[in-house]
Amino acid sequence: xxxxxxxxxxxxxxxxxxxxxxxxxxxxxxxxxxxxxxxxxxxxxxxxxxxxxxxxxxxxxxxxxxxxxxxxxxxxxxxxxxxxxxxxxxxxxxxxxxxxxx
Numbered sequence: 001x002x003x004x005x006x007x008x009x010x011x012x013x014x015x016x017x018x019x020x021x022x023x024x025x026x027x028x029x030x031x032x033x034x035x036x037x038x039x040x041x042x043x044x045x046x047x048x049x050x051x052x053x054x055x056x057x058x059x060x061x062x063x064x065x066x067x068x069x070x071x072x073x074x075x076x077x078x079x080x081x082x083x084x085x086x087x088x089x090x091x092x093x094x095x096x097x098x099x100x101x102x
Contacts, residue, residue, distance in 0.1 A: 051071065054067070055067045055068060055071050056068070065099075065102075066095045066096075066098040066099035066102065067095060069094050069095055069098045070091040070092065070094055070095030070098075071091070073090055073091045073094040073095075074087055074088070074090075074091035077090055077091065
């Protein structure tokens, strides 16, 4: 067994223990309004971090390329409240156009 398998098994055990501890928390702790507000924001933060890391990095280096244009056009389209499929099409077309021009 090499170090990778030890790390995978250790991380799996840690995740299982954390999940088990989560079930043993009292209801009063989970119904705390502050904790519920934080739990609502966690998916937004994780998705924003994923979009930022996928947009501005390539092979562990920070880059500015055609993907930035696509994300900016998508953000503008969402700000203008266009439909999601139309936003995806416009962002893809703008990103592809910049990719082919540069």
